[in-house]
Amino acid sequence: MKKVLISLVLLLLVGYSIAVSVEAKIPGGVKDISKENTYPNPTQDLPYLQPSELAQQLVESANVPIENPDLIRLLNESSVSGSPVAVGYRATVFLGHWALNYESGRTAANWEYEKINTNVTDNRGGERQIQNFYRQEAQKRVTGGLTAKIPEAEHVKKMMLLKAMKKTNLPLSFDTIVGAGTKQDHVYNIPPKKMGYLYAYAPAINEKGKVTYGEVYLVLRGNKQKIIVKNVTSQGIGAWIPIQDHVSFRFSISDRPR
Template sequence: MKKWSLICFISFFFFQSSVIAAESAQTYTVPNSVMDISKDNTYPNPTQDLPYLQPSKFAKQLIDSANVEIENPELIRLLNESSAATTPFAIGYRATIYLGQWPLNYQSTETAINWEYQKMNTNFYDNRGGNAPQKLFYKQEMQKHIHGGLTAKIPNEEAVKKMMLLTAMKKTNLPLAFDTVIGIGTKKDRVYNVPAKKLGYLYAYAPAVNEKGKVTYGEVYVVLKGNKKRIVVKNITTQGIGAWIPVQDRVSLSYIISDSPR
Protein backbone atom coordinates (compact mmCIF):
# COMPACT_ATOMS: atom_id res chain seq x y z
CA MET A 1 0.00 0.00 0.00
CA LYS A 2 2.85 2.37 0.89
CA LYS A 3 4.58 1.50 -2.37
CA TRP A 4 1.39 2.26 -4.35
CA SER A 5 0.99 5.62 -2.54
CA LEU A 6 4.59 6.51 -3.38
CA ILE A 7 4.01 5.69 -7.06
CA CYS A 8 0.85 7.84 -7.10
CA PHE A 9 2.69 10.74 -5.46
CA ILE A 10 5.57 10.55 -7.98
CA SER A 11 3.12 10.40 -10.91
CA PHE A 12 1.19 13.41 -9.58
CA PHE A 13 4.46 15.36 -9.06
CA PHE A 14 5.62 14.81 -12.64
CA PHE A 15 2.14 15.65 -13.97
CA GLN A 16 2.13 18.94 -12.07
CA SER A 17 5.68 19.69 -13.25
CA SER A 18 4.70 19.11 -16.88
CA VAL A 19 1.68 21.43 -16.52
CA ILE A 20 3.82 24.19 -15.01
CA ALA A 21 6.45 23.75 -17.72
CA ALA A 22 3.80 23.92 -20.45
CA GLU A 23 2.36 27.12 -18.98
CA SER A 24 5.77 28.77 -18.67
CA ALA A 25 6.68 27.71 -22.21
CA GLN A 26 3.56 29.27 -23.74
CA THR A 27 4.39 30.91 -27.06
CA TYR A 28 2.50 33.19 -29.43
CA THR A 29 2.93 32.23 -33.09
CA VAL A 30 3.18 35.17 -35.47
CA PRO A 31 1.06 34.51 -38.61
CA ASN A 32 2.73 34.67 -42.02
CA SER A 33 0.47 37.61 -42.86
CA VAL A 34 2.25 39.75 -40.24
CA MET A 35 5.35 41.62 -41.41
CA ASP A 36 8.13 43.37 -39.52
CA ILE A 37 8.43 46.97 -40.75
CA SER A 38 10.92 48.20 -38.14
CA LYS A 39 13.51 48.85 -40.90
CA ASP A 40 10.95 50.17 -43.40
CA ASN A 41 8.81 52.43 -41.22
CA THR A 42 9.31 56.04 -42.31
CA TYR A 43 8.39 57.14 -38.78
CA PRO A 44 11.09 56.13 -36.26
CA ASN A 45 9.23 54.88 -33.20
CA PRO A 46 11.12 55.18 -29.90
CA THR A 47 12.16 51.84 -28.43
CA GLN A 48 10.25 50.88 -25.30
CA ASP A 49 12.99 50.19 -22.76
CA LEU A 50 11.29 49.14 -19.54
CA PRO A 51 13.64 46.70 -17.81
CA TYR A 52 12.69 45.33 -14.42
CA LEU A 53 14.03 47.79 -11.84
CA GLN A 54 16.36 46.02 -9.42
CA PRO A 55 15.78 47.05 -5.79
CA SER A 56 18.75 48.22 -3.73
CA LYS A 57 19.83 46.21 -0.69
CA PHE A 58 17.82 48.51 1.60
CA ALA A 59 14.77 48.44 -0.70
CA LYS A 60 14.93 44.63 -0.98
CA GLN A 61 15.02 44.34 2.81
CA LEU A 62 11.85 46.42 3.02
CA ILE A 63 10.10 44.65 0.14
CA ASP A 64 10.84 41.21 1.61
CA SER A 65 9.33 42.32 4.92
CA ALA A 66 6.04 43.44 3.35
CA ASN A 67 2.84 41.47 3.90
CA VAL A 68 1.98 41.70 0.18
CA GLU A 69 4.04 41.35 -3.02
CA ILE A 70 5.47 44.65 -4.33
CA GLU A 71 6.34 44.93 -8.05
CA ASN A 72 5.50 48.56 -8.88
CA PRO A 73 8.70 50.00 -10.44
CA GLU A 74 7.78 53.53 -9.29
CA LEU A 75 7.49 52.42 -5.67
CA ILE A 76 10.72 50.41 -5.97
CA ARG A 77 12.44 53.51 -7.38
CA LEU A 78 11.22 55.55 -4.38
CA LEU A 79 12.55 52.94 -1.97
CA ASN A 80 15.86 52.83 -3.88
CA GLU A 81 16.27 56.55 -3.24
CA SER A 82 15.68 56.09 0.50
CA SER A 83 17.97 54.98 3.29
CA ALA A 84 17.94 54.54 7.06
CA ALA A 85 21.19 54.28 8.97
CA THR A 86 21.55 51.80 11.82
CA THR A 87 22.94 53.00 15.13
CA PRO A 88 23.60 51.30 18.47
CA PHE A 89 21.68 54.12 20.17
CA ALA A 90 18.38 53.35 18.39
CA ILE A 91 16.94 51.35 21.29
CA GLY A 92 13.44 52.58 22.00
CA TYR A 93 13.27 54.54 18.72
CA ARG A 94 9.96 54.18 16.85
CA ALA A 95 8.57 55.84 13.74
CA THR A 96 5.86 55.13 11.16
CA ILE A 97 6.15 56.83 7.76
CA TYR A 98 3.12 56.87 5.45
CA LEU A 99 4.12 56.65 1.77
CA GLY A 100 0.58 56.86 0.39
CA GLN A 101 -1.72 54.51 -1.50
CA TRP A 102 0.03 52.60 -4.29
CA PRO A 103 -0.72 49.98 -6.92
CA LEU A 104 1.53 47.22 -5.57
CA ASN A 105 1.47 44.49 -8.17
CA TYR A 106 -0.29 43.27 -11.29
CA GLN A 107 -1.31 39.64 -11.82
CA SER A 108 -2.09 38.63 -15.41
CA THR A 109 -5.05 36.32 -16.00
CA GLU A 110 -5.26 36.43 -19.81
CA THR A 111 -3.04 37.59 -22.67
CA ALA A 112 -4.39 37.44 -26.23
CA ILE A 113 -3.30 38.98 -29.52
CA ASN A 114 -5.67 40.56 -32.05
CA TRP A 115 -3.66 40.67 -35.28
CA GLU A 116 -6.32 42.89 -36.88
CA TYR A 117 -6.82 45.32 -34.01
CA GLN A 118 -7.18 48.45 -36.16
CA LYS A 119 -7.45 48.92 -39.92
CA MET A 120 -4.92 51.52 -41.08
CA ASN A 121 -4.50 51.26 -44.86
CA THR A 122 -5.99 49.96 -48.11
CA ASN A 123 -4.13 49.36 -51.38
CA PHE A 124 -6.04 48.14 -54.42
CA TYR A 125 -5.54 47.46 -58.11
CA ASP A 126 -8.31 47.40 -60.74
CA ASN A 127 -7.34 44.79 -63.31
CA ARG A 128 -10.82 44.25 -64.75
CA GLY A 129 -9.68 45.65 -68.09
CA GLY A 130 -6.44 43.70 -68.19
CA ASN A 131 -5.48 40.48 -69.91
CA ALA A 132 -2.56 39.54 -67.66
CA PRO A 133 -1.94 39.40 -63.90
CA GLN A 134 -0.68 42.60 -62.25
CA LYS A 135 1.35 43.13 -59.08
CA LEU A 136 0.09 44.78 -55.92
CA PHE A 137 2.27 45.91 -52.99
CA TYR A 138 1.68 47.30 -49.53
CA LYS A 139 2.34 51.03 -49.29
CA GLN A 140 1.10 53.23 -46.44
CA GLU A 141 -0.98 56.02 -47.98
CA MET A 142 -1.33 58.16 -44.85
CA GLN A 143 0.53 58.42 -41.53
CA LYS A 144 -1.40 56.46 -38.92
CA HIS A 145 -1.30 56.78 -35.13
CA ILE A 146 -2.30 53.63 -33.24
CA HIS A 147 -3.38 54.26 -29.66
CA GLY A 148 -3.83 51.71 -26.90
CA GLY A 149 -4.84 52.23 -23.29
CA LEU A 150 -6.62 50.84 -20.27
CA THR A 151 -10.19 49.65 -20.67
CA ALA A 152 -11.36 51.48 -17.53
CA LYS A 153 -10.44 54.38 -15.26
CA ILE A 154 -8.17 53.26 -12.45
CA PRO A 155 -6.10 55.03 -9.75
CA ASN A 156 -2.44 55.73 -10.58
CA GLU A 157 -3.00 54.83 -14.20
CA GLU A 158 0.56 55.34 -15.47
CA ALA A 159 2.12 52.98 -12.91
CA VAL A 160 -0.48 50.31 -13.72
CA LYS A 161 0.20 50.69 -17.46
CA LYS A 162 3.93 50.17 -16.88
CA MET A 163 3.33 46.96 -14.93
CA MET A 164 0.90 45.64 -17.56
CA LEU A 165 3.30 46.56 -20.37
CA LEU A 166 6.20 44.75 -18.68
CA THR A 167 4.03 41.66 -18.15
CA ALA A 168 2.70 41.59 -21.73
CA MET A 169 6.18 42.10 -23.24
CA LYS A 170 7.57 39.25 -21.16
CA LYS A 171 4.71 36.88 -22.05
CA THR A 172 4.56 37.59 -25.80
CA ASN A 173 8.19 38.53 -26.54
CA LEU A 174 6.82 41.22 -28.89
CA PRO A 175 7.77 44.92 -29.14
CA LEU A 176 4.85 46.67 -27.46
CA ALA A 177 3.93 50.30 -26.82
CA PHE A 178 0.72 52.05 -25.83
CA ASP A 179 1.25 54.47 -28.74
CA THR A 180 2.92 53.73 -32.06
CA VAL A 181 3.01 55.34 -35.51
CA ILE A 182 3.12 53.96 -39.06
CA GLY A 183 4.70 56.60 -41.29
CA ILE A 184 3.39 57.64 -44.70
CA GLY A 185 5.21 55.91 -47.55
CA THR A 186 6.14 52.84 -45.50
CA LYS A 187 6.19 49.89 -47.90
CA LYS A 188 7.16 46.25 -48.33
CA ASP A 189 8.14 44.40 -51.49
CA ARG A 190 6.00 41.30 -50.92
CA VAL A 191 4.06 40.72 -54.17
CA TYR A 192 0.31 40.08 -54.39
CA ASN A 193 -0.87 39.05 -57.85
CA VAL A 194 -4.13 40.51 -59.19
CA PRO A 195 -5.60 38.17 -61.86
CA ALA A 196 -6.96 39.54 -65.12
CA LYS A 197 -10.59 40.72 -65.00
CA LYS A 198 -10.36 41.06 -61.19
CA LEU A 199 -9.88 43.65 -58.47
CA GLY A 200 -7.28 43.18 -55.76
CA TYR A 201 -7.65 44.69 -52.29
CA LEU A 202 -4.81 44.65 -49.78
CA TYR A 203 -5.90 45.66 -46.29
CA ALA A 204 -3.35 46.56 -43.62
CA TYR A 205 -4.07 46.25 -39.89
CA ALA A 206 -2.18 47.18 -36.75
CA PRO A 207 -2.00 44.26 -34.28
CA ALA A 208 -2.39 44.69 -30.53
CA VAL A 209 -2.22 42.64 -27.35
CA ASN A 210 -5.26 42.42 -25.10
CA GLU A 211 -3.93 42.10 -21.55
CA LYS A 212 -6.29 41.32 -18.64
CA GLY A 213 -5.63 40.84 -14.96
CA LYS A 214 -5.87 42.21 -11.42
CA VAL A 215 -4.16 45.12 -9.72
CA THR A 216 -3.56 45.08 -5.97
CA TYR A 217 -3.65 48.42 -4.13
CA GLY A 218 -2.70 49.24 -0.57
CA GLU A 219 -1.65 51.98 1.83
CA VAL A 220 2.10 51.65 2.34
CA TYR A 221 3.82 52.41 5.66
CA VAL A 222 7.50 52.17 6.55
CA VAL A 223 7.76 51.16 10.20
CA LEU A 224 11.02 51.81 12.08
CA LYS A 225 11.48 50.19 15.48
CA GLY A 226 14.96 50.40 16.95
CA ASN A 227 17.27 49.13 14.22
CA LYS A 228 14.49 47.11 12.54
CA LYS A 229 12.84 48.39 9.38
CA ARG A 230 9.84 46.91 7.61
CA ILE A 231 6.92 47.72 5.31
CA VAL A 232 3.34 47.32 6.43
CA VAL A 233 0.54 47.50 3.86
CA LYS A 234 -2.97 48.29 5.07
CA ASN A 235 -6.42 48.49 3.45
CA ILE A 236 -5.49 46.10 0.64
CA THR A 237 -7.91 46.04 -2.31
CA THR A 238 -7.93 44.29 -5.68
CA GLN A 239 -9.37 45.62 -8.92
CA GLY A 240 -9.78 43.94 -12.30
CA ILE A 241 -8.38 45.78 -15.33
CA GLY A 242 -7.73 45.27 -19.02
CA ALA A 243 -5.64 47.05 -21.63
CA TRP A 244 -5.04 47.17 -25.36
CA ILE A 245 -1.32 47.47 -26.15
CA PRO A 246 -0.37 47.91 -29.85
CA VAL A 247 2.46 45.85 -31.33
CA GLN A 248 5.13 48.26 -32.49
CA ASP A 249 6.42 48.24 -36.10
CA ARG A 250 4.28 45.32 -37.22
CA VAL A 251 1.61 45.23 -39.93
CA SER A 252 -0.91 42.47 -40.61
CA LEU A 253 -1.95 42.17 -44.28
CA SER A 254 -5.14 40.66 -45.67
CA TYR A 255 -5.47 40.19 -49.44
CA ILE A 256 -8.84 39.79 -51.16
CA ILE A 257 -9.61 39.24 -54.87
CA SER A 258 -12.99 40.53 -56.02
CA ASP A 259 -15.12 40.63 -59.16
CA SER A 260 -16.65 44.00 -58.29
CA PRO A 261 -15.72 47.07 -56.20
CA ARG A 262 -16.01 46.54 -52.44
Protein backbone atom coordinates in the same frame (compact mmCIF):
# COMPACT_ATOMS: atom_id res chain seq x y z
CA MET B 1 -12.09 5.05 -13.54
CA LYS B 2 -9.21 6.89 -11.87
CA LYS B 3 -6.93 6.16 -14.85
CA VAL B 4 -9.56 7.56 -17.24
CA LEU B 5 -9.86 10.78 -15.21
CA ILE B 6 -6.08 11.19 -15.12
CA SER B 7 -5.92 10.69 -18.89
CA LEU B 8 -8.60 13.32 -19.43
CA VAL B 9 -6.77 15.80 -17.22
CA LEU B 10 -3.53 15.18 -19.12
CA LEU B 11 -5.31 15.70 -22.44
CA LEU B 12 -6.77 18.97 -21.20
CA LEU B 13 -3.35 20.15 -20.02
CA VAL B 14 -1.74 19.22 -23.34
CA GLY B 15 -4.52 21.00 -25.22
CA TYR B 16 -4.05 24.09 -23.07
CA SER B 17 -0.30 24.19 -23.67
CA ILE B 18 -0.87 23.81 -27.44
CA ALA B 19 -3.40 26.66 -27.41
CA VAL B 20 -0.96 28.91 -25.58
CA SER B 21 1.90 28.17 -27.98
CA VAL B 22 -0.31 28.71 -31.05
CA GLU B 23 -1.57 31.98 -29.59
CA ALA B 24 1.99 33.25 -29.11
CA LYS B 25 3.09 32.28 -32.66
CA ILE B 26 3.16 35.13 -35.18
CA PRO B 27 1.03 34.26 -38.27
CA GLY B 28 2.61 34.32 -41.71
CA GLY B 29 0.51 37.32 -42.72
CA VAL B 30 2.11 39.49 -40.03
CA LYS B 31 5.30 41.25 -41.13
CA ASP B 32 8.02 43.00 -39.15
CA ILE B 33 8.42 46.49 -40.65
CA SER B 34 10.98 47.85 -38.19
CA LYS B 35 13.54 48.33 -41.02
CA GLU B 36 11.04 49.70 -43.55
CA ASN B 37 9.04 51.97 -41.23
CA THR B 38 9.67 55.58 -42.22
CA TYR B 39 8.80 56.67 -38.67
CA PRO B 40 11.48 55.61 -36.13
CA ASN B 41 9.52 54.42 -33.12
CA PRO B 42 11.43 54.71 -29.84
CA THR B 43 12.25 51.37 -28.29
CA GLN B 44 10.32 50.66 -25.11
CA ASP B 45 12.96 50.24 -22.42
CA LEU B 46 11.25 49.19 -19.21
CA PRO B 47 13.73 46.91 -17.48
CA TYR B 48 12.84 45.32 -14.18
CA LEU B 49 14.20 47.80 -11.65
CA GLN B 50 16.75 46.23 -9.33
CA PRO B 51 16.05 47.27 -5.73
CA SER B 52 18.90 48.45 -3.53
CA GLU B 53 19.88 46.37 -0.49
CA LEU B 54 17.65 48.45 1.78
CA ALA B 55 14.79 48.48 -0.71
CA GLN B 56 15.07 44.71 -1.11
CA GLN B 57 14.84 44.24 2.65
CA LEU B 58 11.79 46.49 2.81
CA VAL B 59 10.06 44.77 -0.12
CA GLU B 60 10.68 41.35 1.44
CA SER B 61 9.31 42.56 4.78
CA ALA B 62 5.99 43.67 3.24
CA ASN B 63 2.90 41.60 3.86
CA VAL B 64 1.84 42.07 0.19
CA PRO B 65 4.08 41.52 -2.89
CA ILE B 66 5.47 44.81 -4.24
CA GLU B 67 6.31 45.00 -7.97
CA ASN B 68 5.52 48.62 -8.83
CA PRO B 69 8.79 49.98 -10.31
CA ASP B 70 7.95 53.53 -9.23
CA LEU B 71 7.48 52.46 -5.60
CA ILE B 72 10.71 50.44 -5.75
CA ARG B 73 12.46 53.51 -7.18
CA LEU B 74 11.16 55.56 -4.24
CA LEU B 75 12.52 52.97 -1.80
CA ASN B 76 15.84 52.95 -3.70
CA GLU B 77 16.14 56.67 -3.14
CA SER B 78 15.42 56.35 0.59
CA SER B 79 17.93 55.90 3.35
CA VAL B 80 17.52 55.12 7.04
CA SER B 81 20.24 55.85 9.57
CA GLY B 82 21.56 52.86 11.48
CA SER B 83 23.04 54.96 14.26
CA PRO B 84 23.03 53.35 17.74
CA VAL B 85 21.29 56.44 19.09
CA ALA B 86 18.22 55.25 17.25
CA VAL B 87 17.67 52.50 19.84
CA GLY B 88 14.14 52.84 21.18
CA TYR B 89 13.14 55.13 18.29
CA ARG B 90 9.62 54.51 16.92
CA ALA B 91 7.99 56.04 13.87
CA THR B 92 5.45 55.17 11.19
CA VAL B 93 5.67 57.01 7.87
CA PHE B 94 2.77 56.92 5.43
CA LEU B 95 4.17 56.54 1.89
CA GLY B 96 0.81 56.78 0.14
CA HIS B 97 -1.77 54.64 -1.61
CA TRP B 98 -0.11 52.56 -4.33
CA ALA B 99 -0.80 50.05 -7.04
CA LEU B 100 1.42 47.32 -5.59
CA ASN B 101 1.47 44.52 -8.13
CA TYR B 102 -0.22 43.17 -11.23
CA GLU B 103 -1.06 39.50 -11.72
CA SER B 104 -1.48 38.49 -15.38
CA GLY B 105 -4.39 36.19 -16.10
CA ARG B 106 -4.73 36.02 -19.89
CA THR B 107 -2.59 37.34 -22.73
CA ALA B 108 -3.97 37.05 -26.27
CA ALA B 109 -3.20 38.60 -29.65
CA ASN B 110 -5.59 40.38 -31.99
CA TRP B 111 -3.69 40.49 -35.27
CA GLU B 112 -6.25 42.86 -36.83
CA TYR B 113 -6.65 45.29 -33.95
CA GLU B 114 -6.94 48.45 -36.09
CA LYS B 115 -7.01 48.96 -39.87
CA ILE B 116 -4.31 51.42 -40.88
CA ASN B 117 -4.19 51.27 -44.68
CA THR B 118 -5.85 49.99 -47.88
CA ASN B 119 -4.07 49.59 -51.23
CA VAL B 120 -6.47 49.15 -54.16
CA THR B 121 -5.39 48.03 -57.64
CA ASP B 122 -7.92 47.92 -60.50
CA ASN B 123 -7.25 45.34 -63.22
CA ARG B 124 -10.78 45.08 -64.60
CA GLY B 125 -9.68 46.45 -67.96
CA GLY B 126 -6.50 44.41 -68.10
CA GLU B 127 -5.67 41.35 -70.18
CA ARG B 128 -2.84 40.06 -68.02
CA GLN B 129 -2.01 39.60 -64.38
CA ILE B 130 -0.71 42.65 -62.49
CA GLN B 131 0.72 43.13 -59.03
CA ASN B 132 -0.29 44.93 -55.87
CA PHE B 133 1.99 45.68 -52.92
CA TYR B 134 1.83 47.47 -49.60
CA ARG B 135 2.53 51.19 -49.43
CA GLN B 136 1.38 53.19 -46.41
CA GLU B 137 -0.63 56.10 -47.81
CA ALA B 138 -0.66 58.29 -44.68
CA GLN B 139 1.04 58.30 -41.30
CA LYS B 140 -0.99 56.35 -38.79
CA ARG B 141 -0.78 56.48 -35.00
CA VAL B 142 -2.10 53.46 -33.12
CA THR B 143 -2.79 53.76 -29.42
CA GLY B 144 -3.80 51.27 -26.77
CA GLY B 145 -4.85 51.79 -23.20
CA LEU B 146 -6.65 50.39 -20.21
CA THR B 147 -10.18 49.08 -20.70
CA ALA B 148 -11.47 50.89 -17.60
CA LYS B 149 -10.65 53.90 -15.45
CA ILE B 150 -8.76 52.85 -12.35
CA PRO B 151 -6.54 54.56 -9.75
CA GLU B 152 -2.82 54.88 -10.48
CA ALA B 153 -3.45 54.15 -14.15
CA GLU B 154 0.08 54.98 -15.36
CA HIS B 155 1.67 52.73 -12.75
CA VAL B 156 -0.69 49.90 -13.69
CA LYS B 157 0.10 50.35 -17.40
CA LYS B 158 3.82 50.01 -16.69
CA MET B 159 3.33 46.77 -14.76
CA MET B 160 0.97 45.34 -17.39
CA LEU B 161 3.41 46.25 -20.16
CA LEU B 162 6.28 44.54 -18.35
CA LYS B 163 4.27 41.36 -17.81
CA ALA B 164 2.94 41.28 -21.39
CA MET B 165 6.41 41.86 -22.90
CA LYS B 166 7.85 39.06 -20.80
CA LYS B 167 5.05 36.63 -21.74
CA THR B 168 4.97 37.37 -25.49
CA ASN B 169 8.58 38.38 -26.19
CA LEU B 170 7.18 40.98 -28.58
CA PRO B 171 7.98 44.71 -28.92
CA LEU B 172 4.97 46.26 -27.22
CA SER B 173 4.03 49.89 -26.71
CA PHE B 174 0.86 51.74 -25.76
CA ASP B 175 1.61 54.18 -28.57
CA THR B 176 3.17 53.35 -31.95
CA ILE B 177 3.30 54.98 -35.40
CA VAL B 178 3.52 53.64 -38.96
CA GLY B 179 5.05 56.32 -41.18
CA ALA B 180 3.73 57.42 -44.57
CA GLY B 181 5.55 55.75 -47.46
CA THR B 182 6.42 52.59 -45.51
CA LYS B 183 6.65 49.67 -47.99
CA GLN B 184 6.82 45.90 -48.06
CA ASP B 185 8.33 43.84 -50.89
CA HIS B 186 5.76 41.04 -50.79
CA VAL B 187 3.77 40.92 -54.06
CA TYR B 188 0.03 40.16 -54.37
CA ASN B 189 -1.10 39.09 -57.84
CA ILE B 190 -4.34 40.32 -59.41
CA PRO B 191 -5.81 38.39 -62.38
CA PRO B 192 -7.44 40.13 -65.37
CA LYS B 193 -10.95 41.56 -64.95
CA LYS B 194 -10.49 41.78 -61.19
CA MET B 195 -9.73 44.31 -58.46
CA GLY B 196 -7.27 43.69 -55.65
CA TYR B 197 -7.66 44.98 -52.10
CA LEU B 198 -4.74 44.79 -49.71
CA TYR B 199 -5.75 45.68 -46.16
CA ALA B 200 -3.13 46.47 -43.51
CA TYR B 201 -3.83 46.21 -39.78
CA ALA B 202 -1.91 47.08 -36.65
CA PRO B 203 -1.88 44.08 -34.28
CA ALA B 204 -2.17 44.36 -30.52
CA ILE B 205 -2.04 42.26 -27.37
CA ASN B 206 -5.04 42.03 -25.09
CA GLU B 207 -3.77 41.72 -21.54
CA LYS B 208 -6.14 40.84 -18.69
CA GLY B 209 -5.44 40.32 -15.02
CA LYS B 210 -5.72 41.70 -11.51
CA VAL B 211 -4.10 44.72 -9.86
CA THR B 212 -3.64 44.96 -6.09
CA TYR B 213 -3.73 48.26 -4.21
CA GLY B 214 -2.84 49.20 -0.67
CA GLU B 215 -1.75 51.92 1.75
CA VAL B 216 1.99 51.63 2.28
CA TYR B 217 3.60 52.47 5.63
CA LEU B 218 7.29 52.53 6.51
CA VAL B 219 7.58 51.37 10.11
CA LEU B 220 10.75 52.19 12.08
CA ARG B 221 11.50 50.43 15.35
CA GLY B 222 14.97 51.30 16.60
CA ASN B 223 17.44 50.04 13.98
CA LYS B 224 14.83 47.89 12.26
CA GLN B 225 12.66 48.92 9.34
CA LYS B 226 9.82 47.20 7.56
CA ILE B 227 6.90 47.85 5.22
CA ILE B 228 3.31 47.29 6.29
CA VAL B 229 0.48 47.44 3.75
CA LYS B 230 -3.03 48.22 4.99
CA ASN B 231 -6.48 48.35 3.39
CA VAL B 232 -5.53 45.97 0.59
CA THR B 233 -7.94 45.75 -2.35
CA SER B 234 -7.85 44.01 -5.73
CA GLN B 235 -9.48 44.90 -9.02
CA GLY B 236 -9.71 43.19 -12.40
CA ILE B 237 -8.34 45.17 -15.34
CA GLY B 238 -7.62 44.75 -19.03
CA ALA B 239 -5.55 46.62 -21.58
CA TRP B 240 -4.89 46.77 -25.30
CA ILE B 241 -1.17 47.08 -26.09
CA PRO B 242 -0.18 47.53 -29.78
CA ILE B 243 2.69 45.47 -31.19
CA GLN B 244 5.28 47.96 -32.35
CA ASP B 245 6.57 47.92 -35.97
CA HIS B 246 4.39 44.99 -37.04
CA VAL B 247 1.64 44.97 -39.68
CA SER B 248 -0.91 42.27 -40.45
CA PHE B 249 -1.99 41.93 -44.10
CA ARG B 250 -5.18 40.57 -45.66
CA PHE B 251 -5.57 40.40 -49.44
CA SER B 252 -8.80 39.85 -51.34
CA ILE B 253 -9.95 39.93 -54.97
CA SER B 254 -13.25 41.40 -56.16
CA ASP B 255 -15.22 41.79 -59.39
CA ARG B 256 -16.40 45.28 -58.50
CA PRO B 257 -15.43 48.20 -56.22
CA ARG B 258 -16.12 47.81 -52.52
